[in-house]
Amino acid sequence: MFCYQCQETSRNLGCTMRGVCGKSETLANLFDLLIYGLKGLAYVSVKLQEKDRYYPEDSVFVMSALFKTITNVNWDEENIKDTIETTLALRDKRKDELCKLMEGKCDTCPEAVTFQLKRDEYDEFAKKVGVLRTENEDIRSLRETIIYGIKGICAYGEHAAILGFQDDDVNKFIMEGLSATLDDNLTVDQLVNLVLRTGENAVKIMAKLDEANTKTYGNPEPTKVKLGVGKNPGILISGHDLKDLEELLKQTEGKGVDIYTHGEMLPAHYYPAFKKYKHFIGNYGDSWWHQLEDFENFNGAILMTTNCLVPLRKENTYLERLFTTGTVNYPGAVHIPDREKGREKDFSPVIARALKCQPPKELETGEITGGFAHSTVLSLADKIIEAVKSGAIKRFVVMAGCDGRMPSRKYFTEVAEKLPKDTVILTAGCAKYRYIKLPLGDINGIPRILDAGQCNDSYSLAVIALKLKEAFGLDDVNKLPLSFDLAWYEQKAVAVLLALLSLGFKNIILGPTLPGFLSPNVAKVISDTFGLQQITDADSDIAKMLA
């Protein structure tokens, strides 16, 4: 196996024996094979599009399949083998259609389109189609940057598609980008261009997901989310899928079960549509990697709708109250099947299990304040502009992204604590758990931490910045009193980073490490072009940002 897609990759070079995340060699290789099959499907789709045959449902299928290969989503080898089988069947169906249209006048298809395997041959073949198949380090780096960005696009695209929202340009780009990673004739410049286009498409899909979420559930509002617990047994819902939450809330009303959010589901409390549910109690625990303790202490049923799900340790006892759904699978956990057309998912097994459980153990009390997505912040624009003009606010610092296990991430807490009192932190994603509970106070009633929501709501922060640029009459967003100090972990963060670069934001500070998948040459191009830099220490970086 070789995998270097996440921030915790071994020695920042690559996991080779077993993932630091816990991924086995077999599972890693199966992901490689799945991606290879998806590239074959993408190749055929691009050719079909040239003949005006465009199948949006194929792009949605790719979204769901690629989502499974993101860090901490799917741990089930059998499920991945099933997905490979479905991928190859769809690829072959589309290939037959293409062959008929071409009437024998076509180029030779690449191996990704033609290979045929029986299920018991997957493991062996998979070893030949991984990341290291591309020998040139820079080409490999660019191809993988495109693939990881597309994985993030797929995750966000899938959430939007579930709510009935799609973007045809993005659907087509997913196929084009994946297919391009098979093309040995593309130059470095052409691949760099595709990296930039990946960023542009990440912006489009985050905008689409923002539209999907806000049209379906309303605009997030400033909200205080409770951290304590009630007396009823509970269901802890984690991940990012709001539709799953909606259906769970409906199905648990009046059943004597309370619903709590964990990790990235916290911002669901900010949406008006969910406020009517009295049994939607609050948020429990901390960011994703604390789940081994949090899920143990919760006592109740746990529903994982997306990443991050981490493998249980020997001492963990919650497997029989752990449920997965959507793209998430875990051996031994009950999987709630997809919705049938026009119907809701059936969460009754989760509810039945929860009713047999003890109430959660209280970990903390108090509350978290959030709900500062673009519509709320822009409604405060006059107040914010006034505070900037009067000097009450000297700078905004965007501290969005992911949390992770590395001890060096305490840097982000330190930055939040040490930033001067006339600065405001704009946050989104699970990175916020490093500082959201700090008592940082407010500036003229504007909280010093404004949480927009999940990692995809980093889009909201970009919208806020671009609107402030207009309001201040500036010609360049980099002239705003605004700095970026981002934390990354998995591939959605790659999509977010590429999106910010494509919007023209420069001098982003990123950590705790720069991506291991950036070769020295590619890292140099990105830092020369965009001023991207790695975190150093809190004092030096604060000084740099305030200069």
Ligand code: FS2
């Ligand atoms: Fe956090 Fe994990 Fe949001 Fe990432 S819960 S690192 O998947 O997507 O962010």
Ligand code: SF4
């Ligand atoms: Fe290693 Fe990260 Fe890949 Fe897991 S996802 S195998 S930790 S690089």
